[in-house]
Amino acid sequence: MVQTIFSDTIVALSTPPGAGALAVVRLSGPAAIAITASVFSKKSMPDAAGHTLHYGTLRDPSSGEILDEVVAALYRSPRSFTREDVVEISCHGSDYVVRQVLGLLLRQGARLAEAGEFTKRAFLNGAMDLAQAEAVADLIASDSALSHRVALNQLRGGFSQELRELRARLIKFAALLELELDFGEEDVEFADRTGLAQLLSEVRGVVAGLLHSFELGNVIKNGITVVIAGRPNAGKSTLLNALLREERAIVSAIPGTTRDFIEDEVSIDGLRFRFVDTAGLRDNPADEVEAIGVSRTRQRVRQAALLLYLFDLTEMTPAEVIAEIQELTRGLALPVLAVGNKTDLATPNAQGAFLAQFQAAQVGLASPTPMVLVAAGQKRGLDELQTALLTEVRGSALENTASATIVTNVRHARALETAAAHLQAVQAGLDTGQGTELLAADLRHALAALGEITGEISSEDLLTSIFTQFCIGK
Ligand code: GDP
Ligand code: ZN
Numbered sequence: 001m002v003q004t005i006f007s008d009t010i011v012a013l014s015t016p017p018g019a020g021a022l023a024v025v026r027l028s029g030p031a032a033i034a035i036t037a038s039v040f041s042k043k044s045m046p047d048a049a050g051h052t053l054h055y056g057t058l059r060d061p062s063s064g065e066i067l068d069e070v071v072a073a074l075y076r077s078p079r080s081f082t083r084e085d086v087v088e089i090s091c092h093g094s095d096y097v098v099r100q101v102l103g104l105l106l107r108q109g110a111r112l113a114e115a116g117e118f119t120k121r122a123f124l125n126g127a128m129d130l131a132q133a134e135a136v137a138d139l140i141a142s143d144s145a146l147s148h149r150v151a152l153n154q155l156r157g158g159f160s161q162e163l164r165e166l167r168a169r170l171i172k173f174a175a176l177l178e179l180e181l182d183f184g185e186e187d188v189e190f191a192d193r194t195g196l197a198q199l200l201s202e203v204r205g206v207v208a209g210l211l212h213s214f215e216l217g218n219v220i221k222n223g224i225t226v227v228i229a230g231r232p233n234a235g236k237s238t239l240l241n242a243l244l245r246e247e248r249a250i251v252s253a254i255p256g257t258t259r260d261f262i263e264d265e266v267s268i269d270g271l272r273f274r275f276v277d278t279a280g281l282r283d284n285p286a287d288e289v290e291a292i293g294v295s296r297t298r299q300r301v302r303q304a305a306l307l308l309y310l311f312d313l314t315e316m317t318p319a320e321v322i323a324e325i326q327e328l329t330r331g332l333a334l335p336v337l338a339v340g341n342k343t344d345l346a347t348p349n350a351q352g353a354f355l356a357q358f359q360a361a362q363v364g365l366a367s368p369t370p371m372v373l374v375a376a377g378q379k380r381g382l383d384e385l386q387t388a389l390l391t392e393v394r395g396s397a398l399e400n401t402a403s404a405t406i407v408t409n410v411r412h413a414r415a416l417e418t419a420a421a422h423l424q425a426v427q428a429g430l431d432t433g434q435g436t437e438l439l440a441a442d443l444r445h446a447l448a449a450l451g452e453i454t455g456e457i458s459s460e461d462l463l464t465s466i467f468t469q470f471c472i473g474k
Helices: 032-037 095-107 117-124 130-141 145-155 158-186 193-222 236-246 285-291 294-302 318-329 348-360 382-396 410-431 436-454 460-467
Strands: 010-013 022-028 052-059 066-075 086-092 224-229 252-254 262-268 271-277 306-312 336-341 371-373
Touching: 010 095, 010 117, 022 032, 022 095, 022 117, 032 066, 032 086, 066 095, 086 095, 117 130, 117 460, 130 158, 130 410, 130 436, 158 193, 158 436, 193 410, 224 236, 224 294, 236 262, 236 271, 236 336, 236 382, 262 382, 271 382, 294 318, 306 318, 306 382, 318 336, 318 348, 336 348, 336 382, 348 371, 371 382, 410 436
Parallel strands: 224 271, 224 306, 306 336, 336 371
Antiparallel strands: 010 022, 022 086, 052 066, 066 086, 252 262, 262 271
């Protein structure tokens, strides 16, 4: 058995509370197997190998009462989630049974686990680093295919690996700088300044990329806010309803935080889109007219990740559409999708001409607004619209999602920001021929910030704040 740090054995319900077919009660610690064996019918358990399943009954030794038929999964240190001896008892999933089983195990010497304590032990016993431990929380919370993939990648150590490589390269230079310091007045330069500048610019590039990915990580975790704007009667409510009905099974309605707008979520290709209809209450035209005031809409647009500008194809010219989009997005760097509605009222020729004029009017622009045509009332063109939404989002933020590391955690982003600031100071110091002492100090700070992410550098406060965000049993 390898040496682990904790002498006590913790226990908790690891499945969600409430009635279910099965519930899993998990123990971890040096006495996990002995405690289970003391109430388990099968006497051979203490000698059993790790990674084995044991069917039997749990009996309260004081009353002799049989509590439940269970299957106990046994893991021996260090080959377990926490690296300690672990037993997972699958019992019947009623609250009553679970309470009885937990009570019994507590009486036999286990202690009730605190929130996140299993994962915390896994970290402190060296089974995973901090970023991986946090990914466990993300994985449990992930509710789209993509957020699941990102968390899993982090859990497997993709992000940590990248950070370790960064730190290792910086540490080499930091060590050389420290060596110079040791020689003091003699004015030696061990660290090659050109090499350091080169390395710095590389590392800063990587950190900036990771920080940029945080935006995307947020998008994946929290969904993409799409604001639907357009003149009254463009068909905003009709379009929103059509999008929602298409995805009925995976749609949830969120009441708006104010009565002026409505939010709904649709999952498209594993990404969550949160649509905000700026027109206000759906069935009240009076409200709607009042609510589309440009300033009010602009407020919503400012919070959007993407603007969907909807217009009635038969009511507006391409120039008017472009002008209104410019008006709505003035001063904002925001991807926009123009959606022409009511194709059922326009001939194919008229539609073609509109598209051509719209494109012609934007020739020479750095980022021309793409357009799709739909008939929301007839639910036509919705597939093309969804594809265009995905393309817009991917094009602006989701570059290389499959392979690149994505930062999803606020703590990690803050640490990266700190590291970036100190690295910039090192850069400035190099540019101005600053003394070794200041360079070394800034480099040390940057290294500390990067180290905080994986927990190579950690404090008790930090650990507590991270692991208490978990629920009990994780
Ligand atoms: P909003 O004010 O932008 O929310 O527009 P609504 O969704 O309330 O729609 C305004 C009117 O346009 C309603 O009478 C809709 O039935 C109609 N409408 C919406 N989409 C279409 C469409 O694709 N074709 C036609 N012909 N009418 C539509
Ligand atoms: Zn409406």
